[in-house]
Amino acid sequence: MKWEDLAKELTQPTDSKIVLLVMDGLGGLPVNGFTELKLPINRIWTKRLERGICGVTDPVFMGITPGSGPAHLAIFGYDPLYYQLGRGILEAMGTGVEVGREDVVARGNFATLKDGIVVDRRAGRISTEENIRLCAFLNQTIQEIDGVKFSFYSGKEHRFVLKITGPGLSDALTDADPQKEGKPPVPATAVAPEAEFTAAVINKFLERLKPVLKNEPKANYALLRGFSKFPSHLPPMTEIYNFKPAAIANYPMYRGLTRLLGMDVLNVGPETEEIFSVLEKNYDRYNFFYLHFKKTDSAGEDGRYEDKIKAIEEIDRFIPRLWALQPDVLVITSDHSTPAVLKSHSWHPNPFVLVSATAAPDEVEHFTERECAKGRLGRFPSLHIMPLMLAHALKLKKYGA
Amino acid sequence: MKWEDLAKELTQPTDSKIVLLVMDGLGGLPVNGFTELKLPINRIWTKRLERGICGVTDPVFMGITPGSGPAHLAIFGYDPLYYQLGRGILEAMGTGVEVGREDVVARGNFATLKDGIVVDRRAGRISTEENIRLCAFLNQTIQEIDGVKFSFYSGKEHRFVLKITGPGLSDALTDADPQKEGKPPVPATAVAPEAEFTAAVINKFLERLKPVLKNEPKANYALLRGFSKFPSHLPPMTEIYNFKPAAIANYPMYRGLTRLLGMDVLNVGPETEEIFSVLEKNYDRYNFFYLHFKKTDSAGEDGRYEDKIKAIEEIDRFIPRLWALQPDVLVITSDHSTPAVLKSHSWHPNPFVLVSATAAPDEVEHFTERECAKGRLGRFPSLHIMPLMLAHALKLKKYGA
Numbered sequence: 001m002k003w004e005d006l007a008k009e010l011t012q013p014t015d016s017k018i019v020l021l022v023m024d025g026l027g028g029l030p031v032n033g034f035t036e037l038k039l040p041i042n043r044i045w046t047k048r049l050e051r052g053i054c055g056v057t058d059p060v061f062m063g064i065t066p067g068s069g070p071a072h073l074a075i076f077g078y079d080p081l082y083y084q085l086g087r088g089i090l091e092a093m094g095t096g097v098e099v100g101r102e103d104v105v106a107r108g109n110f111a112t113l114k115d116g117i118v119v120d121r122r123a124g125r126i127s128t129e130e131n132i133r134l135c136a137f138l139n140q141t142i143q144e145i146d147g148v149k150f151s152f153y154s155g156k157e158h159r160f161v162l163k164i165t166g167p168g169l170s171d172a173l174t175d176a177d178p179q180k181e182g183k184p185p186v187p188a189t190a191v192a193p194e195a196e197f198t199a200a201v202i203n204k205f206l207e208r209l210k211p212v213l214k215n216e217p218k219a220n221y222a223l224l225r226g227f228s229k230f231p232s233h234l235p236p237m238t239e240i241y242n243f244k245p246a247a248i249a250n251y252p253m254y255r256g257l258t259r260l261l262g263m264d265v266l267n268v269g270p271e272t273e274e275i276f277s278v279l280e281k282n283y284d285r286y287n288f289f290y291l292h293f294k295k296t297d298s299a300g301e302d303g304r305y306e307d308k309i310k311a312i313e314e315i316d317r318f319i320p321r322l323w324a325l326q327p328d329v330l331v332i333t334s335d336h337s338t339p340a341v342l343k344s345h346s347w348h349p350n351p352f353v354l355v356s357a358t359a360a361p362d363e364v365e366h367f368t369e370r371e372c373a374k375g376r377l378g379r380f381p382s383l384h385i386m387p388l389m390l391a392h393a394l395k396l397k398k399y400g401a
Numbered sequence: 402m403k404w405e406d407l408a409k410e411l412t413q414p415t416d417s418k419i420v421l422l423v424m425d426g427l428g429g430l431p432v433n434g435f436t437e438l439k440l441p442i443n444r445i446w447t448k449r450l451e452r453g454i455c456g457v458t459d460p461v462f463m464g465i466t467p468g469s470g471p472a473h474l475a476i477f478g479y480d481p482l483y484y485q486l487g488r489g490i491l492e493a494m495g496t497g498v499e500v501g502r503e504d505v506v507a508r509g510n511f512a513t514l515k516d517g518i519v520v521d522r523r524a525g526r527i528s529t530e531e532n533i534r535l536c537a538f539l540n541q542t543i544q545e546i547d548g549v550k551f552s553f554y555s556g557k558e559h560r561f562v563l564k565i566t567g568p569g570l571s572d573a574l575t576d577a578d579p580q581k582e583g584k585p586p587v588p589a590t591a592v593a594p595e596a597e598f599t600a601a602v603i604n605k606f607l608e609r610l611k612p613v614l615k616n617e618p619k620a621n622y623a624l625l626r627g628f629s630k631f632p633s634h635l636p637p638m639t640e641i642y643n644f645k646p647a648a649i650a651n652y653p654m655y656r657g658l659t660r661l662l663g664m665d666v667l668n669v670g671p672e673t674e675e676i677f678s679v680l681e682k683n684y685d686r687y688n689f690f691y692l693h694f695k696k697t698d699s700a701g702e703d704g705r706y707e708d709k710i711k712a713i714e715e716i717d718r719f720i721p722r723l724w725a726l727q728p729d730v731l732v733i734t735s736d737h738s739t740p741a742v743l744k745s746h747s748w749h750p751n752p753f754v755l756v757s758a759t760a761a762p763d764e765v766e767h768f769t770e771r772e773c774a775k776g777r778l779g780r781f782p783s784l785h786i787m788p789l790m791l792a793h794a795l796k797l798k799k800y801g802a
Contacts, residue, residue, distance in 0.1 A: 001482045006465070360430050360749070360770060376771070378780035380463060387464030391748040398746055399461060400468035400481065401491040 003077060003387065004240050006399065011242035016328035016393040018243075019279070019289045020385075022075065023315060024068070025297030025338025027350045027369055028308065036300070036308040036340060037351065037368045051356070054364040055377025056349035057385065059336050065347040071335035072257055076290075077241075077386030078234060085257075086171065086228020092161045093256030097153050099230065101260065104169045104198060106227045108152075108160040109177075110134060110219035113210070116184050121177075122158040123219040134219055135160055141212050148201045162224060164202075169229070170195035176206060177223040188224065198227075236262025241386075243395065246285070248278050249292035258290060276318045283325055300338030301345075308340050329393045330355040331385065332367070349379060356392040404478060404788065405641050407800065412643035417729035417794040419644075420680070420690045421786075423476065424716060425469070426698030426739025428751045428770055429709065437701070437709040437741060438752065438769045452757075455765040456778025457750035458786065460737050466748045469698075472736035473658055477691075478642075478787030479635060486658075487572065487629025493562045494657030498554050500631065502661065505570045505599060507628045509553075509561040510578075511535060511620035514611070517585050522578075523559040524620040535620055536561055542613050549602045563625060565603075571596035572630040577607060579624075589625065599628075637663025642787075644796065647686070649679050650693035659691060677719045684726055688794075701739030702746075709741050730794045731756040732786065733768070750780060757793040 028036035058064075059071040060080055069090050070080030092105040099105055110131065112120035126134075135154040142150050148166035155161060172192035178185060185206065190199040202224065213220040237245055239262065247258035247265045259265045264286065268278045275291050282289075293315060299308035322330065337348040351372040353364075362376040373379065377388075390396045429436035459465075460472040461481055470491050471481035493506040500506055511532065513521035527535075536555040543551050549567035556562060573593035579586060586607065591600040603625065614621045638646055640663065648659035648666045660666045665687065669679045676692050683690075694716055700709035723731065738749040752773040754765075763777035774780065778789075791797045 001485070006482070010465075358430065358743070358747075360436070362771070362774070376457075376774045377463075378774070380780070384463035387462065388748075389464075391464035391466065396464065396466060396748070398466045398468050400471040400486060401488060401495075 003079075003383070004235055007077065007240045007387070007390075010397045010399060011240070011390060011395055012397055013242050014393065014395050015287065016395060017283070017287050017289070017325075018329040018389050018393050019291065019322065019325070019327040019331070020075070020389065021291045021293065021315075021322070021330075021332045022072075023293045023296045023312070023332065023334050025300045025336060025345065026312070026334030027337025027339070027346070027348050028300065028305075029337075029339035029341050029346075029348065031305050031341060035369055036296070036305060036312060038309065051359065051361050052353040052364070053359045053362050053377050054354075054367070054372040054375025055352045056369065056373045056375075056379050057333065057352050057382040058349050058379065059382045061381070063347050065345050066336050067345065068253060068335060069257065071382070072254070074382035075333075075335060075385050076237060076261060077383065079383060083231050083234045085231070087226035088161075088171075088228035089230055090253065091155075091226070092153070092163060093253045095153050095155055095161050096252035097151075097161050097163055097256070099163065099256060099260065100165065101230050101232070102167070102169060103163050103165050104171050104227055104229050105164075106162045106224040108162045109223045109225075110158045110160065111221045111223050112218050113185065113221035118178055118181055118183060118185055118221070118223070120218070121181055121223060125157045126219050128154065128156050130219065131155070131157065131160060134213075134216070138212070142205065142208060145204050145208070146197075146201050150205065158219070160222075164198075168194075169198045171198075171227045171229040173199055173202065173227040175223075175225040175227075176202060177225050185221065185223070188227065202227075230260050234261075236260075238262040241288070241390065241395075243288045244286045245288040245290065246282060247290045247292070248275055248282075249290070250274075251292065251294050254292045254294075263290065272314050272318065276321050280321070280325065289327075296334070297338045300340050301343060303340050303343040305340035328356060329389050331389055333385070335382075349373075350382070352377065352385070354388065354392060358392050358394070404480075404784070405636055408478065408641045408788070408791075411798045411800060412641070412791060412796055413798055414643050415794065415796050416688065417796060418684070418688050418690070418726075419730040419790050419794050420692065420723065420726070420728040420732070421476070421790065422692045422694065422716075422723070422731070422733045423473075424694045424697045424713070424733065424735050426701040426737060426746065427713070427735030428738025428740070428747075428749050429701065430738075430740035430742050430747075430749065432706055432742060436770055437697070437706060437713060439710065452760065452762050453754040453765070454760045454763050454778055455755075455768070455773040455776025456753045457770065457774045457776075457780050458734065458753050458783040459750050459780065460783045462782070464748050466746050467737050468746065469654060469736060470658065472783070473655070475783035476734075476736060476786050477638060477662060478784065480784060484632050484635045486632070488627035489562075489572075489629035490631055491654065492627070493554070493564065494654045496554055496556055496562050497653035498552075498562050498564055498657070500564065500657060500661065501566065502631050502633070503568070503570060504564050504566050505572050505628055505630050506565075507563045507625040509563045510624045510626075511559045511561065512622045512624050513619050514586065514622035519579055519582055519584060519586055519622070519624070521619070522582055522624060526558045527620050529555065529557050531620065532556070532558065532561060535614075535617070539613070543606065543609060546605050546609070547598075547602050551606065559620070561623075565599075569595075569598055570630070571599050572628045574600055574603065574628040576626040576628075577603060577624060578626050586622065586624070589628065603628075631661045635662075637661075639663040642689070642791065642796075644689045645687045646689040646691065647683060648691045648693070649676055649683075650691070651675075652693065652695050655693045655695075664691065673715050673719065677722050681722070681726065690728075697735070698739045701741050702744060704741050704744040706741035729757060730790050732790055734786070736783075750774075751783070753778065753786070755789060755793060759793050759795070
């Protein structure tokens, strides 16, 4: 029996509240003996978390470095090896495109076509301003084909996102991209019978592009890759967990993902303080809160070790406010590690703490990777975070008799 | 490859003996800093267990609170998410009904039928004495239908258990229960072709009930729910482990379950001492012993913290006798936790110790939840207890060359 089915059977509505703070890319590696969670900085935190149990989590399994998509799916209780998010979906979410469960999205490149041959797959890397103008023009000119709505979202330089909306769309399509220059364009091909209508619509669109863009010196055509849809077999959180969830996230990808998972996505600005004031304002309206903090990951990705420490210190100041709300379950962890020394996501496990009246506290005194690894929760898959939070919030009934 | 298949291939008969003492619901939560396993009380125990390795176990996975059925299946090496025990089976076992592998059981309610309408689903909650009289009457009056034997076992008030015995029975049936009062009775319906014979027999029985009970003022009909059979794909322990197992358990559910798993169930009275004297008397006849101690769970369920401590102390006195037998492997653990503060089963992991000449002892000095969590076995699924015990008893051959 899968966790999703078990959850549907076992979760019960209660008033208890869960607050999950994900500090993106929090886990790090030592520089001169100290990771970014170096001891001196988290005194407030540690004091407030004395009722906690600690552990470290693996987002996928040992050794696997996850992207933000799979890492978050795991935290929300969805097996990231079973539910896969397509490239197009992630690109669209990262660009801030609102993707619906039935929409198909693709990554687009403006390209140069000459005498029926793709001579430049990136249209000479046109400027982003040009791209914005072209997308606005296409949004006006090609609004709909065969009942399917077309929307264009400009990215950097030659890149854009195409979203198509309508009934009966499928993402079982090959790329409409010859992959190399000096070749003619290739149509999108359906790899499953249910995608034949979508393939036909996409290919009609590609044909219409030619006259529409014929006066453009460089960007007179487009290539489309990574057609994808949100996994249709992925049940929304609201269907399986019997709670009312809200996401407090500022970055498009996390907003897009949580919206597709069925959470209410609350508006929050870029300032760290806002995460907590939005939580406070909406505290009575929901019983599950996902708080996303991005700065730890950004600093890690850029290799800014000191800035990552500062980002952690920034959060540390707000822990008393978090604690003042007295949530029944408070979890602080990361989706994946982003050690500044690696300047990238990594496979290292995430520090994890859970604070709850039903947690028999352990003896961990400092919230660091090394200390958390000695915690009573041991090392466990991120996939078990959700059942653990629900259990401690007394939202899970007994399994079997 | 599943563990059951691996076990069949790898287990070898040896004279070595395994004693598994399951202290039901042993794991707890702290009250004033100490769980029910508080340090001062288990001195004898600790001394005797100095050759042990410790750990903590999750019956299903983190966060899941199991019933006794799934929790015991896991300890015996059966994945509790794969092998599910129906409600009827568990109710029957709990009532002390001897259920065979081919039998179908159901939970029954005596009910009141008036003008073809179920007017009281509980027959006015007749007394248990009435119930006993009715079941005795039915056992005499309706012994058999179409070659299928009918047996009735009275429970409390209006509740009874029906067991039907015969070849070709299936439990793929819907409830014969309109669920609400003011509706006519509903027949059992086969949800798979192989259950059509069983459905027909059950419905003939329900028709026969009407004339048979027509003079009863309240209990003139019956509703049947939760038709279930022991999972037919579950292989008995004797088929996969190559050992001779005995269960020393006093409570019906544990006796019923272990009998269905193929163990010899020895008679034992309610006194704690008897567990150990029955073990001693039968020590030469078997090489695997499951000892079940219920008082820890009962006290936990009732919230009797001090009584749970006393129950543990009671067992503590007999540890020297257990140890005097010099079993090759001795394991003491629980099926699930039952913290007195929660008055219910919980998801917290079980303390676990294994004593054996091949166990490199760890530094755990006290058998408590917190100390066990620091043991060398770490945190692991209960499903691995059986392979671990077999290994330390040298009953498992090498896997692969």
